[in-house]
Amino acid sequence: MARTAEQVEREATPTPARGPRRRLSDRDGFLAWAFLLPSVVYIVALVAVPFFLAIAFSFSDVTSGDPSFDWGGLRNYQRIFDDPVFWRSLRNTFVFTAVSMALIVVFGKILANILVADFRGKWLVRFLVLLPWTTPVALSTIAWLWLLDSIFSPIDWALRQAGFIDGNVYWLGRPGLAMASVIAVHVWRLVPLAAVIMMAGLVAIPREIDEAAQVDGAGFWRRMFEMKIPLTLPVVAVAALFGAIFTFTDMTVVYVLTRGGPTNSTQTLSSWAFFRGIEGGDVAQGAAVALFLFPLLLAAAIAILRAVRRMEVM
Amino acid sequence: MALSAVEHPADIERLRRQVARRHIAARTGLYLAAIGAASLAAGPFLWSAITAFKQNGDLYNAANNPFLYNRPATSDHVGYLFTDTTFPTFAWNTLWVGTLVVLITLALGLPAAYSLARLDRPWGTSMGVAIFLVYLVPPSLLFLPLSRIVAAAGLQDSTWSLVLVYPTITIPVSVWLLMGFLKGIPRDIEEQAMVDGYSRLGAFVRTVVPLAFPGIVAVVVFAFVLTASEFIYALAFISPTSEKVISTGVPTELVRGDVFFWQSLQAATVLVAVPIAIVFNLFLDRFIAGFTMGAVKG
Numbered sequence: 001m002a003r004t005a006e007q008v009e010r011e012a013t014p015t016p017a018r019g020p021r022r023r024l025s026d027r028d029g030f031l032a033w034a035f036l037l038p039s040v041v042y043i044v045a046l047v048a049v050p051f052f053l054a055i056a057f058s059f060s061d062v063t064s065g066d067p068s069f070d071w072g073g074l075r076n077y078q079r080i081f082d083d084p085v086f087w088r089s090l091r092n093t094f095v096f097t098a099v100s101m102a103l104i105v106v107f108g109k110i111l112a113n114i115l116v117a118d119f120r121g122k123w124l125v126r127f128l129v130l131l132p133w134t135t136p137v138a139l140s141t142i143a144w145l146w147l148l149d150s151i152f153s154p155i156d157w158a159l160r161q162a163g164f165i166d167g168n169v170y171w172l173g174r175p176g177l178a179m180a181s182v183i184a185v186h187v188w189r190l191v192p193l194a195a196v197i198m199m200a201g202l203v204a205i206p207r208e209i210d211e212a213a214q215v216d217g218a219g220f221w222r223r224m225f226e227m228k229i230p231l232t233l234p235v236v237a238v239a240a241l242f243g244a245i246f247t248f249t250d251m252t253v254v255y256v257l258t259r260g261g262p263t264n265s266t267q268t269l270s271s272w273a274f275f276r277g278i279e280g281g282d283v284a285q286g287a288a289v290a291l292f293l294f295p296l297l298l299a300a301a302i303a304i305l306r307a308v309r310r311m312e313v314m
Numbered sequence: 315m316a317l318s319a320v321e322h323p324a325d326i327e328r329l330r331r332q333v334a335r336r337h338i339a340a341r342t343g344l345y346l347a348a349i350g351a352a353s354l355a356a357g358p359f360l361w362s363a364i365t366a367f368k369q370n371g372d373l374y375n376a377a378n379n380p381f382l383y384n385r386p387a388t389s390d391h392v393g394y395l396f397t398d399t400t401f402p403t404f405a406w407n408t409l410w411v412g413t414l415v416v417l418i419t420l421a422l423g424l425p426a427a428y429s430l431a432r433l434d435r436p437w438g439t440s441m442g443v444a445i446f447l448v449y450l451v452p453p454s455l456l457f458l459p460l461s462r463i464v465a466a467a468g469l470q471d472s473t474w475s476l477v478l479v480y481p482t483i484t485i486p487v488s489v490w491l492l493m494g495f496l497k498g499i500p501r502d503i504e505e506q507a508m509v510d511g512y513s514r515l516g517a518f519v520r521t522v523v524p525l526a527f528p529g530i531v532a533v534v535v536f537a538f539v540l541t542a543s544e545f546i547y548a549l550a551f552i553s554p555t556s557e558k559v560i561s562t563g564v565p566t567e568l569v570r571g572d573v574f575f576w577q578s579l580q581a582a583t584v585l586v587a588v589p590i591a592i593v594f595n596l597f598l599d600r601f602i603a604g605f606t607m608g609a610v611k612g
Contacts, residue, residue, distance in 0.1 A: 026513045032433035035425035036441070039485050042422060043448055046460070046482045051451070053459035067462060114347050125348045127595050128356040134594040135359075135587035136543035138561040143358040143583050146365060146576055152373070154361060154380040192355065200602050220340075249452030252545040256565050270454035270546075277458045278550045287458045294455060301447055 058288035064281040076288040085264050086289060089272040092179070093293075096268060097248045100186040104243040105236060107187065108194030109229075115195060116202050133192035141256040144185050148172055148257075175265035178258050182266050185257060186247045193246075194239040201235025202228065237307035241300050248300075249293055269293055359587055362580035366392055373576065391577030395568075400555050401582055404563035407473050411559060412538045414477045419484040419537045420530065426485075427492030428518055432501075442493055442608065449486040453546040461550050475551040476559065480544060484537040491536060494607030495529025496522065532600040535593055542590070560586060 061072040080086040115126060132140055147153060148171035159165045172178050205228065213223050229236070251270035254260055260267035260275065267275075269292055277286020353360075364380075365373065367387040378384045395401050429435070430442045460479055461470075469475035499522060507517040523530075548562040555567050564582045568575065 026515075028433045028514060029435075031514055032429045032435045035429035035433070039422045039426035039445070039489060043445070043482060043485060046463075046479060047448055047451055047456065050456045050459035050463060053462070054455065057459060057462075062462070064461075064465075067465070110347070111351055114344065114351055117344055117348075119341075119344055119348060122348075123595070125352045126598070127591055128352040130355075130595060130598070131359055131587055131591045132355050134539065134591045135583070136545070136561045136590075138543075138545045138565050139583045139586055140358065142565055142579055143362045146574075146580060147358050147361050151376055152380065157376070157380050188355070188358075196598070196602065200606055204606075245450055245452070249454045251454055255545075255549070270452075273454060273458065274546070274550070278461065283458050283462065290455050290458060293452065297450065297452070297455070301450055304450075305443070305447075 054287045054291060057284050058291055060284045062283045062287075064278075064283055067283075072284060076285045080285060080288055085267060085272060088264055089267040089269050089289070090292065092266060093248060093268045093270075095179070096183055096186065097244050099183050100190070100247045101240050101244045103183070103187045104190050104194045104247075105240045107191045108198055108239055108243070109236065111191055111195035112198035112202055115199050129195070130192050132189045133196075135189075137189060137250070137252040138256055140189060141185060141253050144181070144188075145172075145257055148181055172258050173262055175262060178262060178266045182253055182257060185253045186250070189253075190243045190246055194243050197239040197242065198232060198235055201232040204235075205231050234307040234310045238304055241304045241307070245297065245300050248296060359584060362583050366577050366581035366584060368577060370577075391575070392581040394575075395578040395581050395585075399568055399578060400558075400563060401560075401568070401578075403556055404558055404560045404567075407557065407563075408542050408559040408561070411473055411476050411480070412541045415480040415484055415541045416534050416537045418477070418481045419488050420533070422481065423485050423488040423492055423533070424523070424526075424530070425518075427489045427496055428522065430489065431493045431496040432504075432522075442490065445486050446490040446608070447486075449483070449490075453483070453544065457546050457550045460547065464551050469551075471552055471554050471557060473552065473557050473559070476541075476544075476548060479547050479551075480541045483544065484540050487540065488533045488537050490608045491533050491601070491604040492526070492529060494604035495526050495532075497607050498529075498603075499525045528600065529604060532597045532604060535597050536601060539590055539594065542586075 056069070058076055059072055059074070061070045061075075062068070111129065115122075115129070119125075147155065150168060150170050150173060153169070153171065155171070156165065156168050159169065169177065171181050209227065209231075210223065213227050218226070249270055251268065251274050254266055254268055254271040255274065258266045260271050269289055273286040273290035276282050276289060280286070361380075364383075367389060368383065368391075369385045369388050372378060372383065372385040375384075426445070430438050430445075435441075464470055464475040464479070467475075467478070469478060503525065504514075504517040504521050507521045508514065512520060542559075543561060545561050548559050549566070552558055552562070555563070558567060560582075564579065564586075568579050568582065
C-alpha cells in the first residue's frame with residue numbers, strides 16, 4: 001500500500017490530464033482491465049477450472065487414494081443410476097427444495113410485512129429474527145440437534161405434559177419426521193434472508209400508490225393482494241430463488257442433523273456427493289453425483305436474471 | 315362510502331370509534347405477530363442459552379422441566395469450553411483465516427468494483443452480473459475437484475487451503491456490494507481531483523477509497539461472516555483438530571466418544587451467534603443499500 005502511495009505522489013506532480021503522453025494510470029481502457037483482471041483470474045482459476053475438472057472427474061476413476069486420472073467412460077454414471085440411494089437423494093433434494101421454497105416465500109412475506117411496520121422494540125425483534133440467518137449454519141443446526149434430541153427434547157417434554165404422547169417422538173429417528181425436521185431448519189434459517197430481500201422490495205413501492213389505494217377505499221387485504229404482491233412479484237421471485245438455491249445445494253443441515261439418516265431417508269445430492277467423494281474417497285463418483293445439481297442451478301440463475309430484468313423495466 | 319357519511323356528528327363519532335377500534339386491533343395483531351416471529355426465530359438459541367448453564371444432573375433428567383433451573387445454574391461448562399476444549403484454537407483459526415480472506419477480497423474486489431462501476435466499459439454491467447452469479451455456484455458442486463487442487467498444492471489439512479479458496483465465495487458478493495457503494499459517490503469529486511492534477515489511479519486512491527470507507531467496512535463485515543459460516547470446504551479439506559475452524563470444529567470435535575457435551579456445545583453456539591447478529595444488525599441497512607444500488611445503472 002505504501003509503495004502505491006509513493007507512486008501516486010510522483011504522479012500527482014501537475015501533469016496535464018489530456019496531454020499527448022497520457023500515462024498508463026490515466027487510460028481508462030487499460031485501467032478497467034488492469035483493475036478487473038485479478039478478480040477474474042482468481043475466479044476462473046478456482047471456480048471455472050474446478051467446474052470443468054468436476055466434469056472430467058465424473059468420467060474418470062479418480063479416488064483420494066489413487067488420484068491419477070484414467071478414463072472411466074460412463075461407468076460412474078452407470079453405477080449411480082443403479083444405486084437406489086442416488087434416486088432417493090435426487091427425490092429428497094427436490095422435495096426439500098420445493099416444500100422449503102413455498103414455506104420460505106409465505107413466511108418471508110409475513111416477516112417482511114412485520115419488519116417494515118413501525119413499533120416499539122423493533123430493533124430487538126429485528127435482532128432476534130435475523131439470528132437464524134446470520135449464525136453459521138453448522139452451529140445453528142447444533143442448536144436444533146439438541147432441540148430435537150431423542151430423549152431430552154423440550155418439545156417432547158411439552159407434548160408429554162400436554163398428554164399428547166407417552167414416551168418420545170424421536171424427531172430425527174423416523175424417516176418422515178426427519179425429513180420434516182430438515183425442512184423446518186431450512187425454512188427457519190432462510191426466511192430472514194427472504195424477508196430482507198422482500199423488505200427491500202416493499203420499501204421501494206412509492207408511498208403515493210399505497211395512499212391512493214387507501215383513499216380509494218381499498219382495505220388491507222385488497223391492497224395486499226391487488227397492489228403490493230403484484231408490484232413486488234419480481235422481488236418475491238428473487239427471494240424464492242435464493243431460498244431454493246441455498247436449500248438445493250446445502251449439505252450442512254443434513255450432515256449435522258441426520259447425516260443422511262435414518263437409512264438415507266434424508267440424503268440429498270450434496271450430502272451424498274460428500275459421503276461418497278470425501279468420506280468414501282470415491283472422488284469420481286462424488287463428482288458425478290454433484291454434477292446433477294448443475295442443470296437446476298442454471299435454470300434458477302436464468303430465472304433470477306429474468307425477474308431482475310422485469311424489476312428494471314418497472 | 316366513508317366520505318358521504320361525514321354529514322352528521324353522530325356518524326362522525328361512530329366512524330371515529332370504528333377507526334380507533336380497527337387501529338387497536340391492527341396494533342395488537344402487529345405486536346403479536348412480531349413477538350411470535352421473534353420467539354420462533356430465537357427459540358432454538360434460547361434453549362441453547364438455558365442449556366449452557368445447566369448442571370448435568372439437571373439436564374439429563376427427562377422428568378425435569380427443561381425450561382427451568384431445577385438445580386442452581388452453573389458456568390462450569392462455559393468455562394470448560396475455553397479451558398479444556400480446542401474451542402479457542404478454532405476461534406483463533408477462524409479469526410486469522412477470516413482476516414486474511416477479507417484482505418485478499420478487498421485487494422482484488424475494490425479495484426474490480428471500481429472498474430465495473432466507473433470506468434464506463436460497454437461490458438461493465440453484464441460483467442458485474444456475471445461475477446455476482448458466481449456467488450450462486452455452490453461449494454457442493456466444487457468441493458471435490460477443489461480438494462484435489464488443494465492436495466496438489468500441498469495445502470491439504472492446512473488452514474491455508476481455506477485462505478486460498480474462500481475468496482472465490484467472498485469476491486463475487488463483495489464486488490457487487492462495492493459497485494453499489496461506489497455508484498453512490500458523486501462522479502464530480504473524482505473529476506475535480508483529476509482536474510487538480512491527479513491521475514485516474516490517484517483520484518481513485520485519494521478520493522474514492524476514503525469516501526467509500528463506510529461501504530468498505532460493511533463489505534469487511536459481510537465477507538468475514540461469509541467465511542466464518544462456510545462449512546463444506548472446511549470439512550472437506552481439513553481433518554486435524556488443530557487446523558479446524560469454528561464452523562467445522564464445533565460440530566465434529568466437541569464430542570467425547572459418542573457423547574456430546576451439550577452445555578459446552580450450546581455455549582459455543584450462542585457465543586458465536588450473538589456477536590455476529592449484533593454486528594450484522596448494525597450494518598443491515600447498508601447491506602440492503604449496497605445490494606440494491608449495484609443493480610442501478612451508474
